Amino acid sequence: MALVSRLQSLSSSLSSTHFRKPDSLNPQPICSLHFNNSPSYTSPFTEKHSIERYQRDQWLYNNQLEQPTPFSLPPDTDADADSDFTRQNDIALQLPELRKLLQVLREKREERERGGGCGGGKCGPGNVFLVGTGPGDPELLTLKAVRVIQSADLLLYDRLVSNDVLDFVASDARLVYVGKTAGYHSRTQEEIHELLLSFAEAGATVVRLKGGDPLVFGRGGEEMDFLQQQGIQVQVIPGITAASGIAAELGIPLTHRGVANSVRFLTGHSRKGGTDPLFVAENAADPDSTLVVYMGLSTLPSLAQKLVHHGLPPTTPAVAVERGTTPQQRMVFAELKDLANEITLAELVSPTLIVIGRVVALSPLWPHTLNQVAALVGAI
Numbered sequence: 536m537a538l539v540s541r542l543q544s545l546s547s548s549l550s551s552t553h554f555r556k557p558d559s560l561n562p563q564p565i566c567s568l569h570f571n572n573s574p575s576y577t578s579p580f581t582e583k584h585s586i587e588r589y590q591r592d593q594w595l596y597n598n599q600l601e602q603p604t605p606f607s608l609p610p611d612t613d614a615d616a617d618s619d620f621t622r623q624n625d626i627a628l629q630l631p632e633l634r635k636l637l638q639v640l641r642e643k644r645e646e647r648e649r650g651g652g653c654g655g656g657k658c659g660p661g662n663v664f665l666v667g668t669g670p671g672d673p674e675l676l677t678l679k680a681v682r683v684i685q686s687a688d689l690l691l692y693d694r695l696v697s698n699d700v701l702d703f704v705a706s707d708a709r710l711v712y713v714g715k716t717a718g719y720h721s722r723t724q725e726e727i728h729e730l731l732l733s734f735a736e737a738g739a740t741v742v743r744l745k746g747g748d749p750l751v752f753g754r755g756g757e758e759m760d761f762l763q764q765q766g767i768q769v770q771v772i773p774g775i776t777a778a779s780g781i782a783a784e785l786g787i788p789l790t791h792r793g794v795a796n797s798v799r800f801l802t803g804h805s806r807k808g809g810t811d812p813l814f815v816a817e818n819a820a821d822p823d824s825t826l827v828v829y830m831g832l833s834t835l836p837s838l839a840q841k842l843v844h845h846g847l848p849p850t851t852p853a854v855a856v857e858r859g860t861t862p863q864q865r866m867v868f869a870e871l872k873d874l875a876n877e878i879t880l881a882e883l884v885s886p887t888l889i890v891i892g893r894v895v896a897l898s899p900l901w902p903h904t905l906n907q908v909a910a911l912v913g914a915i
Contacts, residue, residue, distance in 0.1 A: 579671055579697045579861040580746075580886070581712060583719050587698055591710045595629040622721060629711075636709060640688070640737035647738075660767050661688070661739045663731055665755045667748040667774020670888075672860040673699040675775045683772060687742035689734050691727065695746025695886055697861060717885070724754060728761045735767045746886075748776040752802055752829050776800075777888045778827040781859035785866065786898045787890060795825045795894045803831020803838065803889070820845035825892035832887050836875045842891070847871065852895035857883040868895070868902055 581588050664683045669675035684703045694714030713722040734741050749755030759769045789798040820842045849872035857865045869877040
């Protein structure tokens with residue numbers, strides 16, 4: 536099985552890691568479970584070391600909680616090494632329970648085969664569902680998404696799947712966090728592929744939960760392509776992408792007759808953490824289009840400069856929305872030339888969606904007079 540070989544190679548790669556014996560007089564929790572339980576920590580999503588994450592994934596640490604083995608980082612480790620060490624240790628702690636679950640699933644499958652439950656032959660692989668969960672508000676889930684979430688055996692969920700959405704998961708289902716954030720990937724994309732494949736091969740109904748829509752900047756296409764090449768059936772259940780959900784929340788029409796005749800979704804991600812967006816085409820600076828930038832906090836200053844350079848008026852209305860559609864939503868409205876500075880002053884954090892275009896001035900929340908709005912959008 537794919538995961539078994541992956542687990543074996545990962546286990547051997549960690550064999551040289553130095554673990555510290557627990558202090559028998561003062562036992563400590565597992566070091567990788569250093570969650571943040573501060574009352575002011577109110578993210579609606581699953582942050583990398585949040586207490587919600589470890590409460591949901593507690594089954595993965597059963598073996599370690601019975602025999603705690605805290606560890607200490609090697610001296611003089613930099614931030615990247617610290618992050619990688621934490622990630623690898625976390626995976627190592629989960630290996631025993633992942634192996635147990637695979638074995639249980641295989642035994643159930645063999646029992647069905649012996650009982651003729653698969654037409655007298657071998658049972659086929661389980662199904663994988665790529666499910667979009669929208670921007671955060673659980674009421675924006677589709678009925679189909681809720682049904683599939685509630686019927687899953689195993690769910691692999693991302694950081695931007697909100698805590699409220701995860702309340703729909705059945706009590707006997709198993710959850711595995713595979714979220715990514717800047718500087719910390721709990722699983723590489725290849726490791727996520729192997730998890731999906733291995734549990735599907737064992738006959739499980741596997742649900743891959745993604746914030747927004749799985750096929751809009753969600754790498755769902757890569758996962759679907761990988762699994763289909765391995766003979767695994769994949770079904771995609773779309774979600775409301777952040778652009779649609781958040782724009783609706785703010786009363787911003789992404790297109791509007793006489794104001795914006797098209798909408799363009801851009802990724803603000805940069806290569807290797809740089810400050811330049813990956814790609815800004817000259818025709819992106821079209822005053823008759825609406826631009827929606829995902830993951831663009833760090834690259835917005837460069838993006839705004841390039842858009843103005845290519846002809847987009849610096850007075851173009853814009854808005855940045857942090858944690859849109861959730862109770863923790865915050866927003867900053869400004870003209871394009873001022874938006875980056877206003878975001879800094881407001882200390883917005885990820886996830887933040889950015890909408891740029893004259894349609895932003897149509898929002899009832901736009902902080903300008905009606906005369907100014909009319910001048911911005913022109914005659915309609």
